[in-house]
Amino acid sequence: MYVYEICPYCMDQLYERKQPIDDVVVNYCPRCGSKMECACLGEQRIDDTIYKIILNDVSIPNLGDKKNKFIKTLMRVGGFDLEEAQGIYRTENTLIFEGNVSETYVNMNLLEDFVPDIHYTVIPQFPFESLLNPFISICPICGNDTVSRTEEVNNRPDDVKSGIYCETCNDWIMFTICSKSQVDDTKYCVEVSLEGINSEVKKKVMHILDSLCNKKLKGNSIIVLDRAQNIEDLLSILEAYSISYAINPPYPHKIPKLNPTYKNKWTEEEVRELIKANPGLKITADELNALN
Numbered sequence: 001m002y003v004y005e006i007c008p009y010c011m012d013q014l015y016e017r018k019q020p021i022d023d024v025v026v027n028y029c030p031r032c033g034s035k036m037e038c039a040c041l042g043e044q045r046i047d048d049t050i051y052k053i054i055l056n057d058v059s060i061p062n063l064g065d066k067k068n069k070f071i072k073t074l075m076r077v078g079g080f081d082l083e084e085a086q087g088i089y090r091t092e093n094t095l096i097f098e099g100n101v102s103e104t105y106v107n108m109n110l111l112e113d114f115v116p117d118i119h120y121t122v123i124p125q126f127p128f129e130s131l132l133n134p135f136i137s138i139c140p141i142c143g144n145d146t147v148s149r150t151e152e153v154n155n156r157p158d159d160v161k162s163g164i165y166c167e168t169c170n171d172w173i174m175f176t177i178c179s180k181s182q183v184d185d186t187k188y189c190v191e192v193s194l195e196g197i198n199s200e201v202k203k204k205v206m207h208i209l210d211s212l213c214n215k216k217l218k219g220n221s222i223i224v225l226d227r228a229q230n231i232e233d234l235l236s237i238l239e240a241y242s243i244s245y246a247i248n249p250p251y252p253h254k255i256p257k258l259n260p261t262y263k264n265k266w267t268e269e270e271v272r273e274l275i276k277a278n279p280g281l282k283i284t285a286d287e288l289n290a291l292n
C-alpha cells in the first residue's frame with residue numbers, strides 16, 4: 001500500500017509518504033514548508049502515466065453562482081480562457097485535461113465539488129483512492145486560506161450552519177447544518193445530588209454517567225464537566241424526573257425530551273376509548289395505572 005501526500009498550499013505534486021498512514025509523523029512541503037496532508041493511497045507506486053479527463057456532460061443550471069464557479073474551475077483545470085470554458089460547458093464529451101498523476105489528482109478534486117451535477121471520466125482509470133479533501137485549508141477557486149465558520153440558520157433557532165468558508169470569495173467550501181449543541185465546545189459543569197432519588201431512576205442516571213469521562217464524586221453529589229453534546233442525555237433524564245441540578249455556565253440549548261416510556265399513564269379519555277373497543281371490560285384509569 002502506497003500513501004501519497006500533498007501540500008494544500010502549493011497543490012502541485014503528490015509525495016510518497018515514507019511512514020504508515022496512521023503514524024503521527026508530519027511531513028513538510030519541500031517548496032513552502034507547510035504541513036502536508038494525506039491525499040490518496042493505492043496498491044501501486046505512481047509512475048509517468050499520462051491521464052486524460054473527459055467532461056461527459058454538465059447539468060448545472062445555466063444561471064447563477066454555481067455555473068460561474070464551474071466555469072472558473074474549468075478555466076483552472078484546463079488552462080482555458082473564459083470563452084473556451086463557456087464553449088466546453090455546452091459541449092458533451094470534451095477532453096478538458098491531459099497530464100501526469102499529480103495534476104490529474106488535483107483536477108479531479110476540483111471537479112468532485114460539482115458531482116453529481118457534472119459527469120467526467122478519467123482515462124486510463126485513476127488507480128488511487130482519494131482521502132481527505134485537501135481543499136479544506138485553501139479555497140479551490142481563489143487559492144486563499146479558508147476559515148472555519150458557524151452561522152445562524154433562518155427560522156431554525158436551534159440549528160447552525162457550520163463548515164469551511166472562503167472570505168475572499170464569500171462562499172462556503174463545505175458545510176453541514178447541525179444543532180447548536182453539537183458545535184458547542186464550552187465545558188459545562190453539572191452538579192447533581194443523588195440524595196433521595198428513587199433507586200430505579202438513580203440506576204438510569206448512573207448508567208448515563210458511566211459513559212462520561214470527566215466526572216467525580218463529591219460527598220453524595222456527582223460533578224460532571226463536559227461538552228454540550230455529551231451531557232445532553234444526562235440533562236434529559238434529570239429534566240424528565242425533575243431532579244434538581246446546578247449547571248455552570250447556564251445551558252443555552254434546548255434539552256431533548258426523554259422518550260417518555262416511564263410516563264405510561266392511562267388517561268380517563270383513553271380508558272373510555274379502550275372500553276368502547278372492548279365492550280364488557282370493566283376497569284378504571286387508576287386500576288390500569290396501578291398495573292404498570
Ligand SMILES: [Zn+2]
Nearest residue numbers: 007010029032
Ligand atoms: Zn507547499
Ligand SMILES: [Zn+2]
Nearest residue numbers: 139142166169
Ligand atoms: Zn476563495
